[in-house]
Amino acid sequence: MNSWKMKEIIVMMMLAVACGVLYLGWSTLWLPISAIFGPVGSNWMFGIWVIASPLVAYIIQKPGAALIAEVVAAAVELFTGSHFGLSALLIGLAQGIGAEVAFALFGYRTFNTFTLMLSGLFAAVGSMVYSLIVNGFAYYTTTTLLLTFSLQLLSGALLGGLLAKVIVDALVKTGTLNGYAIGRQRKQRAA
Amino acid sequence: MQENHSWFAQINPSVKLAALLYVMLLLISTSRLQVTFALLVLAAVGVCCSGWQLSTLFLRLMPYSVLFLLTFWMMATFGKGETELWTFGWFRITEESLTHAWLVATRMLAFVLLSVTFVATTDATRFVMSLIHQCRLPVRLAYGFLAGLRFIPIFRQSIRTIRQARRVRQQRSFWPWQTFFDISLPLFTTSILRSEQIAIAMEARQFRVNRTYYVEPVVTRGDLAFLLIIVTLATSLRLFV
Numbered sequence: 001m002n003s004w005k006m007k008e009i010i011v012m013m014m015l016a017v018a019c020g021v022l023y024l025g026w027s028t029l030w031l032p033i034s035a036i037f038g039p040v041g042s043n044w045m046f047g048i049w050v051i052a053s054p055l056v057a058y059i060i061q062k063p064g065a066a067l068i069a070e071v072v073a074a075a076v077e078l079f080t081g082s083h084f085g086l087s088a089l090l091i092g093l094a095q096g097i098g099a100e101v102a103f104a105l106f107g108y109r110t111f112n113t114f115t116l117m118l119s120g121l122f123a124a125v126g127s128m129v130y131s132l133i134v135n136g137f138a139y140y141t142t143t144t145l146l147l148t149f150s151l152q153l154l155s156g157a158l159l160g161g162l163l164a165k166v167i168v169d170a171l172v173k174t175g176t177l178n179g180y181a182i183g184r185q186r187k188q189r190a191a
Numbered sequence: 192m193q194e195n196h197s198w199f200a201q202i203n204p205s206v207k208l209a210a211l212l213y214v215m216l217l218l219i220s221t222s223r224l225q226v227t228f229a230l231l232v233l234a235a236v237g238v239c240c241s242g243w244q245l246s247t248l249f250l251r252l253m254p255y256s257v258l259f260l261l262t263f264w265m266m267a268t269f270g271k272g273e274t275e276l277w278t279f280g281w282f283r284i285t286e287e288s289l290t291h292a293w294l295v296a297t298r299m300l301a302f303v304l305l306s307v308t309f310v311a312t313t314d315a316t317r318f319v320m321s322l323i324h325q326c327r328l329p330v331r332l333a334y335g336f337l338a339g340l341r342f343i344p345i346f347r348q349s350i351r352t353i354r355q356a357r358r359v360r361q362q363r364s365f366w367p368w369q370t371f372f373d374i375s376l377p378l379f380t381t382s383i384l385r386s387e388q389i390a391i392a393m394e395a396r397q398f399r400v401n402r403t404y405y406v407e408p409v410v411t412r413g414d415l416a417f418l419l420i421i422v423t424l425a426t427s428l429r430l431f432v
Contacts, residue, residue: 022350174380
């Protein structure tokens, strides 16, 4: 933790909290859809809930960023007094660990489209393990289960990883990220 | 999260969190409906002790009955099972899926009640302070998080403003992730700029890891007694019901 600059910590926290607030809005979108179309028809939306990890890790590029970001984003639900509070914290932890593993595999050196999508994918895996154990996903019919999972994996990689990449690249263009790892990397490449 | 004057609010937040998480783990570990129901009753007792009047409690918990039905419905209609009871379109209810639906929905409800107990009786700042002292959360992370927390209402307001601005200009995107991109980009840009200002302000005021505290949260004997009671009670419910 000592190698972190104060502004890196704050930017991680602020972005994670902003993601958490966006998650809240996304949840209200999800509820009616899930009731009608079930776990299969609604799980394409899943990826947005894991976007905090790849997003923040791509900007900061330090060990732990992915895990902390997802847990903090999940904690927003607890701190706004939401009904899912404590369970959101647990699922956030599961997703965060998954996302962190993807970057750890590459020694925290490679942050490109592939690792970002992998991190979204692994976050989906973490979330699935949680759902299997806690939310009784094991009781769904095999077809429902397989469809749900493949959809979650796909959504985690695309809406989580790829969208995070697109958003951060757009943020870099605005110049606000010049003081962070991702901005410095761009500058070096340009020079 | 806000504190009230109930007895629950006096307990050290970290201890309270540990006790509630323990009950949640027990809930996860069982697949028997009776045990889940017994732990649900325990959680319900917890909520009743959280210092709300019954009428407020009833109003606050009403939305969760919808959630209960939703979870129940999802598991009942999409769950696996042999003995078919009712089918309509792609919905299919079986005897087994009904049993599982009861289990999962009851567990979900117990989680909700435990969360409400925690949220209703815990002050956010006190909770984070207790995490620093009892759980050794790094100080810089904790204060960064506290700074972020203050921005939740501000972020909500700016999301509302961005959406209104989009509506005025009649900007509509077909895909939901385009909407997400359009809303999140200005939100993230301003939050990055703000976080830079916060970091500079904190460093300018000599924010350091080695610091003194006006109030240091401690674990009292009462807290330990509470933890012990909850753990014994929940464990015996888990084992003997």
